[in-house]
Amino acid sequence: MALRQTIYILLIASALGLGLNLVSPNRLDFIGNWRDLHDGDGPILPPDIEPGDAPFIAVDVAQLDFSARAALFVDARDPDEFECGTIRGAINIPFEYLPEGDLGPYFDSVLSHLSKDERIIIFCSGEECDVSLHLARNLQALGYTDLAIFFGGSREWERFHLPIEQRRPCDE
Amino acid sequence: MRRIIDNDHLTMAARVVVGVVFVSASVYKIIDPGSFARSIWYYHLMPGSLINLIALVLPWVEALAGLGLIFGFLYRGAIVWVNVMTVAFIGALTLAVARGLDIDCGCFKAADDIDGSALQPLILDGALLLLIMQLWFSRSRRWMCGRK
Structure with a gap:
């Protein structure tokens, strides 16, 4: 019974959270574009790097x-x-x-x-x-x-x- | 020991305290999910594409679990959720402290500022977990308005 109730809570919360987001003034995109720490996007680099320059960080x-x-x-x-x-x-x-x-x-x-x-x-x-x-x-x-x-x-x-x-x- | 754990008044008090903490923690996140999403991102623990979905759904899980504890509906499910969320919060905060991040926990206010210490909410979460353990093991079912 606990598992079933756990799922009910998740389903109700999903319906409320995602449904109200559609009409909210603070609406969020469902899929965020937050940059991950390890997503492979490296730092922005200048075109004129020289050997020995300090490292560039993202x-x-x-x-x-x-x-x-x-x-x-x-x-x-x-x-x-x-x-x-x-x-x-x-x-x-x-x-x-x-x-x-x-x-x-x-x-x-x-x-x-x-x-x-x-x-x-x-x-x-x-x-x-x-x-x-x-x-x-x-x-x-x-x-x-x-x-x-x-x-x-x-x-x-x-x-x-x-x-x-x-x-x-x-x-x- | 068993008699203390099953005490109706003690159990009700723990339900109200834990329930109020979860409901009040959910309010700002429901009002301003964008700031909560930023709080989640600061931890660098979740994939970026999932952060908004979590920021939209998790506050409602908190609110429903808190209300479920206070009023006694979907009660066992509510206990499971407050347990899972508290353990997850403790884990995330511990990792943040271990990595030296001095971040706002994103627990009760918007993350417009990442100054703040993760240690204090860590201690509060530990105390909360003790109350949740009491609820987990208590067999008291008084003052409940729904299915047990």
Whole structure:
């Protein structure tokens, strides 16, 4: 009898859940397009990878590091874009605003709370921007060893409705 | 021991507590299945194509099982479901903790934020499982309005 009742509950719940979804304002597609951790979708890659570049990671790997608080996220875009919306908790190192000359002291001050073997994930807007790649190469050259590039960037992060942080309204 | 487990009042109290927990846990998920789907996705345990179906059906299973316990209809089936779901939640949360994920459990609120600890709901689920065990073994059938 318990098995039969268990099945009745499942059938009634299915009818209610799937039926009401058809008329719900918060309607969901029955088959979701959530990206699986191991679905074979690799990271988005830039066309100009060089041997020795830091590894490129997919959004799900970035999200795992984010939720495990296992990495510092670095937004390589301009401050305007950073303040308009970035991955929650990220810091801004705007690649195009880096000071001239020896960058070592600059990075040492910006990343003073990190040792050079701690994990840093660098990103920018998405596949059309490559400042994350260039920033990663600079950091590599200065001895930072555990870097990763999230080339899907803030756009892919937002597409999956992952937590963002907005410091001020975006410019039109 | 058997007399304590079969006590009508103790059994009724456990039915109400477990039932209310399950019904209240189902409410936000029924109202906002999209956020619940995101909570499920954060665990990285289910195939992506099944997540929406689970997010649509599971809250109603929770609600029906909770109501079944409180009012005593489809009672044995309700006990099986609360058992299965609680053990599954404990398993998923344990895996999340073991993998170092600091995630919102998605138990009672929308997952607009993935800050939060899985440890507290893990402890609550453990306590809930004790009450469910009492219901599982109790032979009390008082104050039931349906088939036993």
